[in-house]
Amino acid sequence: MHHVKREISGWGRFPRRTCRLYRPERCSSLQALIRSGQEESWIGRGLGRSYGDAALNSDQGVILCQRLDRFLGFDPGNGILHCEGGVTLAEILDTFLPRGWFLPVTPGTRFVTIAGAVAADIHGKNHHRDGTLSRHLEQINLWTADGRSLVCSPREQQDVFEATAGGMGLTGFIRSAALRLIPVQTTWMRVSYRRTRDLDETLQALQEADRQHYSVAWLDMLAGGRALGRGIVMAGEHAAIDELSPSQRRQPLSPPSKRQLPVPFNLPGLMLNRHSVGLFNTLYYRRAPSRPATRLVDVHSYFYPLDALQNWYRLYGKRGFLQYQCLFPPPQSRRGLTEVIERFRRAGHASFLTVLKRFGEEAGPLSFPQPGHTLTLDVPNTGRGLLDFLEEIDQLVLQLGGRVYLAKDARLSPQSFRRMYPRYPEWLRVKRRLDPENRFSSDLSRRLKIDAEVES
Ligand SMILES: Cc1cc2nc3c(=O)[nH]c(=O)nc-3n(C[C@H](O)[C@H](O)[C@H](O)COP(=O)(O)OP(=O)(O)OC[C@H]3O[C@@H](n4cnc5c(N)ncnc54)[C@H](O)[C@@H]3O)c2cc1C
Structure with a gap:
């Protein structure tokens, strides 16, 4: 698949790194891309609103979600919206707020993608009451490192679900997610x-x-x-x-x-x-x-x-x-x-x-x-x-x-990082099971020496 080589950064503009950017048009081409071996490693990227190096992959593959932005289904009976990972919170608000539905959790900007929001397990001003985004997800659909499609949820493949929400894109590529919107009477x-x-x-x-x-x-x-x-x-x-x-x-x-x-x-x-x-x-x-x-x-x-x-x-x-x-x-x-x-x-x-x-x-x-x-x-x-x-x-x-x-x-x-996140070994077990060759990696994961030994 065609790519462009470009210097990119996160929202803070530090650091900047040259990466190879791929922009698949459909989920099916994505599966072939991940299986192709064209790049040593891949990382997904949404709107680049994470501040540092989470969505950078120096001299390796960055998969942009921009074109994977379709609404896949909405049930007005319970507010469950299923959409591809590249759909932005702004698009969800533009479409569903006029119908009386709002996001269950939102960060301080609406210019983030659903995949980026899931990967960071975002929190909002209502965390004390409603928790992070993952509490409002019905399911996540992933492409894993071997090109398989995998569905995880709080009931099915729960460890994969918990490792993916907050896993900074390192468990696989988030194709789509289903989340529960909340009803509102006014804007x-x-x-x-x-x-x-x-x-x-x-x-x-x-x-x-x-x-x-x-x-x-x-x-x-x-x-x-x-x-x-x-x-x-x-x-x-x-x-x-x-x-x-x-x-x-x-x-x-x-x-x-x-x-x-x-x-x-x-x-x-x-x-x-x-x-x-x-x-x-x-x-x-x-x-x-x-x-x-x-x-x-x-x-x-x-x-x-x-x-x-x-x-x-x-x-x-x-x-x-x-x-x-x-x-x-x-x-x-x-x-x-x-x-x-x-x-x-x-x-x-x-x-x-x-x-x-x-x-x-x-x-x-x-x-x-x-x-x-x-x-x-x-x-x-x-x-x-x-x-x-x-x-x-x-x-x-x-x-x-x-x-x-x-x-x-x-x-x-x-x-x-290891001392701040003491449940890292639990997360790493899931990562190694899904991605034994560490095919999903980023500048952040290399900086934190994810999947490597570290002297304390
Ligand atoms: C002004 C501002 C206010 C903010 N306020 C908050 C806040 O209140 N609360 C909060 O929690 N966060 C907040 N954030 C941070 C932001 O919500 C997160 O960084 C979010 O992850 C950005 O989403 P993005 O689509 O821009 O993803 P990116 O920044 O492009 O990527 C973020 C992470 O998602 C991964 N990712 C992206 N797409 C995929 C995919 N398809 N599959 C797998 N992984 C993928 C990337 O690899 C990376 O690890 C704020 C950011 C800004 C700029």
Whole structure:
């Protein structure tokens, strides 16, 4: 099959690698491709919204899902949608939201594919209540390394199902998945905002917000001392028809705003420096209502505020940025969060967007969430110094029993990975059974020395 050789990256633009890109038109040609032996190894790639090297395969085969994007079936009786792996969340929303159906779990962007979402076992603002995407899957259809088609689900081939959700594309190529959509009456969210004065108040408000369907906190990274960890806690619920104004009620499922502003070129990395990030943080904090307030907001503005700024990674300039997402289990959460925020502040690593969420139950062996708190920070890539600094943060996270999210990662060491994911041996047994020759591999899997011995 024809391929093109191209330098590509994940969303953070670090690292960039030259890969051979294949774009099959049909699932049947994919089977022949995997069996062909044309490449030493393969990895699937969706929309490239993972931040690091999960969907890269230097000088080897990357299979793009763009053309494998068909809806295969929908049952309006129970909301089960079966679709190919290349279907995007944006396409699902465009088609099914006007009919009163929403995604059971969604990340902070709608521009990800179903296959990418399954491979990362994504979580959303409702993890405390609804878990990761895998909890809402009826089944996954895989092409395995020997070109076989395999169906797995929570009832059938359960170990393959659990290893694939969160397995970062390394158990095989995800052809299609069936997921349960949830019914909604409107395209509006009822969102309550509460401004908090310090970390304790933020954690308390987040816990109270968990009574709602969705909850998240934005943290003001400029605030230190007693105000450290202050922010805005936002709790959300799908609005019912009777909460809308008379004019909104006439079309409760009218499409939400999809306006997108382009960032037309790379801005110098310095645009997002300590001062501009500080200013943004202060303005954002001040703009929130000083007393608790509730507003109706359309679903896109609530779930996908960053999607309104097309190619926003360009704000970070050519060197790109790293996103650090870690989690701390209780009872270490408070200490871990305080230390991480303090160390980022002290080191002068300005995080543009810092987000805190609470997690509920854990899922498969490589699925990221576990009970506790997860913190996400975006930092411009300043080179070696930043990488060394993040490695120190890894050690802190490890000491407190936490872990980092592979879908956001570009630099974790194989040793730290093994300690953060103690169920890795369980996952590896399934991987070796399905793919004894390690035909599905990526730059991430080689960096983490997946399927290789590592000295501790
Ligand atoms: C602005 C933004 C906000 C985000 N917010 C969240 C969030 O709130 N929660 C969250 O969990 N994540 C979040 N993410 C991360 C994102 O949801 C995941 O990285 C997701 O995997 C990206 O999907 P993708 O289609 O772009 O896949 P890619 O980035 O292309 O690939 C991701 C992984 O999926 C694998 N893959 C892709 N297609 C296939 C296939 N057909 N078969 C097998 N494996 C495949 C790849 O090999 C890779 O390991 C966010 C990302 C961005 C940019």
